[in-house]
Amino acid sequence: MSFVQRLRTAQHAFASRVCVGLDPVPERLPAPFADHRTDPQALADFCIAIIEATAPHCCAYKPNLAFFEAQGAAGYAALESVIEAIPNTHLCIADAKRGDIGHTARFYARGLFDHLGADAITAAPYMGRDSILPFLRTPERGVFVLTRTSNAGSADLQECPIDAKGDLPREPVYQRIARLVQRWSAHPESEGDAGLVVGATAPEALAELREVCPALPFLIPGVGAQGGDASAVVDAAVTNDGLILVNSSRSIIYASDGDDFADAAAEAAAELQAALG
Numbered sequence: 717m718s719f720v721q722r723l724r725t726a727q728h729a730f731a732s733r734v735c736v737g738l739d740p741v742p743e744r745l746p747a748p749f750a751d752h753r754t755d756p757q758a759l760a761d762f763c764i765a766i767i768e769a770t771a772p773h774c775c776a777y778k779p780n781l782a783f784f785e786a787q788g789a790a791g792y793a794a795l796e797s798v799i800e801a802i803p804n805t806h807l808c809i810a811d812a813k814r815g816d817i818g819h820t821a822r823f824y825a826r827g828l829f830d831h832l833g834a835d836a837i838t839a840a841p842y843m844g845r846d847s848i849l850p851f852l853r854t855p856e857r858g859v860f861v862l863t864r865t866s867n868a869g870s871a872d873l874q875e876c877p878i879d880a881k882g883d884l885p886r887e888p889v890y891q892r893i894a895r896l897v898q899r900w901s902a903h904p905e906s907e908g909d910a911g912l913v914v915g916a917t918a919p920e921a922l923a924e925l926r927e928v929c930p931a932l933p934f935l936i937p938g939v940g941a942q943g944g945d946a947s948a949v950v951d952a953a954v955t956n957d958g959l960i961l962v963n964s965s966r967s968i969i970y971a972s973d974g975d976d977f978a979d980a981a982a983e984a985a986a987e988l989q990a991a992l993g
């Protein structure tokens with residue numbers, strides 16, 4: 717089954733468009749971990765408790781590799797056990813933000829898909845088609861390409877106009893990225909699915925990109941801690957064909973710093989699930 721079909725199935729099964737972001741910061745681990753916050757095993761135990769509590773309210777998890785790699789080899793082992801704990805009914809998006817020449821990208825793909833077992837990954841488009849296509853050569857997997865990101869500096873490059881080229885119009889860089897991702901997705905060598913990463917903090921860009929790419933799945937971070945509005949996201953980006961997967965990390969996993977952290981995370985995930993309809 718294709719990545720998009722699997723995502724659709726998971727979204728139906730849990731009636732949820734929520735992706736829970738797993739971005740564990742040792743200093744922020746809740747009270748039950750107070751005595752061993754710097755132990756990478758605590759990162760794993762915390763994330764696994766979050767997964768168990770939030771599973772009924774979400775369809776996917778997005779571990780961001782940075783938070784695990786920061787702990788070295790033991791942190792990477794923690795990441796492996798966290799990914800293993802994600803139920804088969806849910807998808808795993810490895811937030812790795814890769815982007816390198818094709819030869820190297822093939823090995824990134826191998827590590828993330830074959831070794832870690834991610835269902836999809838995130839990648840940066842700066843190096844163009846041969847940096848993305850290797851991720852699309854794996855059947856049943858997905859790659860979400862950074863298109864219009866949620867952060868303060870996103871406009872520095874992404875909103876710059878870019879000249880017309882061939883049948884591509886003059887347009888802002890983020891729209892060009894979307895058009896190119898659509899082409900890469902339809903490339904004869906592509907066996908996986910491509911999608912866009914579009915921040916919830918720019919709902920007008922979300923709506924524009926939905927016009928450009930009516931059927932690509934969108935991974936949408938930026939609700940919760942970054943202030944994006946869930947209902948604006950739904951208005952801008954939901955269509956019959958185009959799935960949205962809305963990620964929130966801090967507002968769910970740190971909903972409480974007490975003994976009730978897992979219940980509080982479940983409640984925060986359920987609230988986002990309800991807000992996304």
Ligand SMILES: O=C(O)c1cc(=O)[nH]c(=O)n1[C@@H]1O[C@H](COP(=O)(O)O)[C@@H](O)[C@H]1O
Nearest residue numbers: 737780838865866915937941942964965966
């Ligand atoms: O690729 C991403 O997931 C991503 C893209 C983007 O434009 N903005 C963004 O915040 N992210 C990631 O999404 C997560 C957002 O975390 P919270 O702000 O805590 O919900 C982090 O892991 C970010 O690295």
